[in-house]
Each structure stands twice: as C-alpha cells, then as structure tokens.
Amino acid sequence: MRADSGVFITFEGCEGAGKSTVIEHILNILDSEGRRVIKTREPGGIDIAEKIRTIILNPEHIKMEERTEALLYAAARRQHLMEKVVPALEQGYIVLCDRFIDSSLAYQGYARGIGMEEVYNINEFAIGEYMPDRTIYLDIVPERGLSRIHQNKEREFNRLDQETIEFHKKVFEAYHLLLERFPNRMFKIDADQSVELVVDEAVTHIQSLFND
Secondary structure (H helix, E strand, O other), rough: OOOOOOEEEEEEOOOOOHHHHHHHHHHHHHHHHOOOOOEHHHHOHHHHHHHHHHHHHHOOOOOOOOOHHHHHHHHHHHHHHHHHHHHHOOOOOEEEEEEEEHHHHHHHHHHHOOOOHHHHHHHHHHOOOOOOOOOEEEEOOOHHHHHHHHHHOOOOOOOOHHOOOHHHHHHHHHHHHHHHHHOOOOEEEEEEOOOOHHHHHHHHHHHHHHHH
C-alpha cells in the first residue's frame, strides 16, 4: 500500500491508439471538475528522461540491442517516477501518464522476445511499490493504428515506426495477455470509435476510483 494520497492512472496501447489525444481530453474534464491533475509521458516527462528518450527512439539507432533498450526504458522510468510522479502523488494529484511498465512488458518483454518476467523483474527494481492504480488500455488492431500514424504528418518519426507489422502484432497480442494477467487494474476500451466515446468510457473507469 502506497503512503501517498494521489491517484496514478496510466494509458497504454499500440501505436496509433490515440493515447495523447484521449489524455488531453481527460485532463481538461478532470480539471473542470476542480480536481488537481497533471499529465506526463514515458519515456520522458522530465529533462533526464527526455534525453534518454531521444537515445531510445532515434531512428538511426538500429543497432540497439534488446536488453540495452529495456534497461534504458527502466532507467528513464525510474528517474521520471522519482522526480515527477511520486512528488505529485504525495501532494495528492491525479497523475495521467502516457505509458508505464506495461509498455515495457509488451514491447521489450514479449515483442522483442526477452520475456515478460525478465522485463518485469528489471522494472520491479526500478519502480518499487509504485504500480498504477488504474490502467486504461486503448485497443486497436495494428493495421488500423499504423494507418492513423501514417495520416498524421505532425507526429514524430521514431525507431519503432521502422518495425515490421509482425512486431506490432506481437505487441497487440501482449497487451491482451496483460489484460488477463491484471484484470483488476487494466481496463480495455475500443479505440476504433469516436474520441468522445473513448473519453466517456475512460472517465467512467477513472471516476469509479473516486467512488471506491
């Protein structure tokens, strides 16, 4: 049991699921209700982690080894957690985070073939007791998500965009395994519907935390 009084909510999904857009809408809704809320992202969110992000996602770094990648994500996660997330939770904020440990389990653990348990152990060391209170998983098939990305000319091009469709299908499969593993924490929402419907469902799941 954490000692803080805040609420830690993470958002997960394959590429093109619309996490950033949904988070922005939820931030505005919760803020309009008078709740103390901030948004952040992984990898990144603070200066050191953003620098690690540029290393991880640089399209030129095609030689990056799988475990190196996993360790860099965990390092960025630890710094971001201790510098930004934990202080906010201790002050009673609702923290909306774009990706967290489940991304590492899906991308590095399963799709890269390192093993979910191996990657979980690395991240358990990194995050300690700070698991999310709730995780909203935005579900969309890889083909549809990648199509959205290719239509979005403003989105950054990163190293993950160079992966094969088979890789992204493994990520999709991994998230569904995680839904079975963490049924009390992770909630699936169909992301291939209007933003308004996705946001409404997500807000309902989040508000149930406050009711509890």
